Structures are given as C-alpha cells and as structure tokens.
Amino acid sequence: MMHDALHNIDLITYDLDGTLLDSAPDLALAIDDMLRAMALAPAGIDRVREWVGNGSRRLVERALVHAGARGPDSAQLDEALALFMQFYARHLVSNTRCYPGVMACLEAQRERGIAQALVTNKPSRFIAPLLEATGLEGFFSHTLGGDALAQKKPDPAPLLHIARALDIAPERAMMIGDSRSDVQAARAAGFRCLAVTYGYNHGEPIAALNPDHLLDSLEELV
Incomplete structure (x- = not known):
C-alpha cells in the first residue's frame, strides 16, 4: 500500500548529505x-x-x-x-555510504513513475562522482548543486527551478530532507515536506519544525 505522503505527488526532490548519503x-x-x-x-x-x-x-x-x-x-x-x-x-568516497532504505525508495518511486530530482547545497563538481560511487546514478532526471543558481536552500529558488523544468506544479511536489534548510525551502516553494529523523540538522530534532511527514527510514516509502 502506498504511503500517504506520496498521494498526488508527481515530483520528489531529495537532499543529498544526511538524507540519501551519510557523508x-x-x-x-x-x-x-x-x-x-x-x-x-x-x-x-x-x-x-x-x-x-x-x-x-x-x-x-x-x-x-x-x-x-x-x-x-x-x-x-x-x-x-x-x-x-x-x-x-x-x-570523497572513502567512507560515504547510502543510508538503509535509500535504494529501495528510489527504485520504488521510479517504478511508480514519480519524477525524482536531487537538490543539494553541495558543490556541483562532487555530485556525479558521489552518485556513481554509491550506485545512485540514473535515478534523477535533474541534479542541482549549491553553486548552480545564485540562491541555494533554504531559498525556494532551486526547488522552483526543478518544478518549472519538469512542468510540475509545486503543490504536486515534495521535498525530502534532513535539515531546517530543506523544510524552509519546501514551505517557501509550496512543496510538501517530508523529513527524516536521521541525518544532520545542526544538533536539533527535525520534528520540532513540524514537517508534513516524518520518517525514520526512506524504506517506509516503498
């Protein structure tokens, strides 16, 4: 049965560090x-x-x-x-690994036909090598690094850029991340927001930001 968070969602944008990869x-x-x-x-x-x-x-x-x-x-x-x-x-890839459940989640959304993109504040030059080394290449129609636009998360511009590129309305998109920058960017862009309880949120519990959905593992979206 599909998770409630995925209902009426045509696009998922993912954060990278602390969400997909423990870097x-x-x-x-x-x-x-x-x-x-x-x-x-x-x-x-x-x-x-x-x-x-x-x-x-x-x-x-x-x-x-x-x-x-x-x-x-x-x-x-x-x-x-x-x-x-x-x-x-x-x-770059000495010790970096995917979090449990990440691969299964990405594969499940690909099978459902949900568009998937990567929006990270990491410099663009590091994205492709990381995705290749961790087996995540090929899942994302678009990848956007922190130096790709004049603004980066928590500004909504990167999320809106992806939505426009794919011609998907923000209300049918969801941001998945681990930090307040992801939550703030999603809200400002009109995206729904799903936060994971692991990852890096400056030592603060992500639940305090009241995201639309909160998961302990992305495997819950399979």
Whole structure:
C-alpha cells in the first residue's frame, strides 16, 4: 500500500548529505586536513555533523570559527575553502555510504513513475562522482548543486527551478530532507515536506519544525 505522503505527488526532490548519503565521515576528514594545513586544531566528526547543510563555504567558516579564527576575513576563508575542496576531492568516497532504505525508495518511486530530482547545497563538481560511487546514478532526471543558481536552500529558488523544468506544479511536489534548510525551502516553494529523523540538522530534532511527514527510514516509502 502506498504511503500517504506520496498521494498526488508527481515530483520528489531529495537532499543529498544526511538524507540519501551519510557523508559526514569524509567531510570531517577533509575539514580536519584543512585545519591541520592551517596549523589549527582538528574538529572531529561529531562537530562536523552539526555544521553540515548550508554549503561548503559555511561549513568551512564554522570550522575556522570553532578553531579560534574569530570572524575569519575573506582572504582566510577563501584559502581555507580551496584547501577543503582539495582535501574533500581526495576523501570523497572513502567512507560515504547510502543510508538503509535509500535504494529501495528510489527504485520504488521510479517504478511508480514519480519524477525524482536531487537538490543539494553541495558543490556541483562532487555530485556525479558521489552518485556513481554509491550506485545512485540514473535515478534523477535533474541534479542541482549549491553553486548552480545564485540562491541555494533554504531559498525556494532551486526547488522552483526543478518544478518549472519538469512542468510540475509545486503543490504536486515534495521535498525530502534532513535539515531546517530543506523544510524552509519546501514551505517557501509550496512543496510538501517530508523529513527524516536521521541525518544532520545542526544538533536539533527535525520534528520540532513540524514537517508534513516524518520518517525514520526512506524504506517506509516503498
């Protein structure tokens, strides 16, 4: 029996980090390598998990501030971001894995004929290698990285861009994510919102944001 969340849905847009993939271990490796290269103390995976979700530049800025670089200037932030990108390219798929139930969910929606797209704040250059390495390539008609448009989540622009590209009304679309950026973007775009209880939401329970649906596993949508 189809889950209630899928009724009258023609499009699902998915977040990537913390929703489909547990990528925090590799992000943490890259952040710690970056900090060491700048003679700063490493942060560790637990802190990095709380910083993920607003794009690479914000992740790097949070790491610098935590390490004692109060109010890092633009030049220092640019240097750190370049280092992070370099190290993350090396670690991209060292430890990153799909969450349980993800593959089954994607396959089920493909069989139902529901359009599926990926909307992430991760830089576009990393999306295809990640999808290929984790077996998720081929499920999405569109993928949109955080640097593809002038705005990124929680702005609704990326979601509306996908809806227009597929000629699907926002009220027949749903965003699936793990963080407040996903919930806020969905509401602003007129999408329904489904949140997962795992993932990275800056150390806060996602249930407090009252998404339309809340699941412990995407396998519940099979």
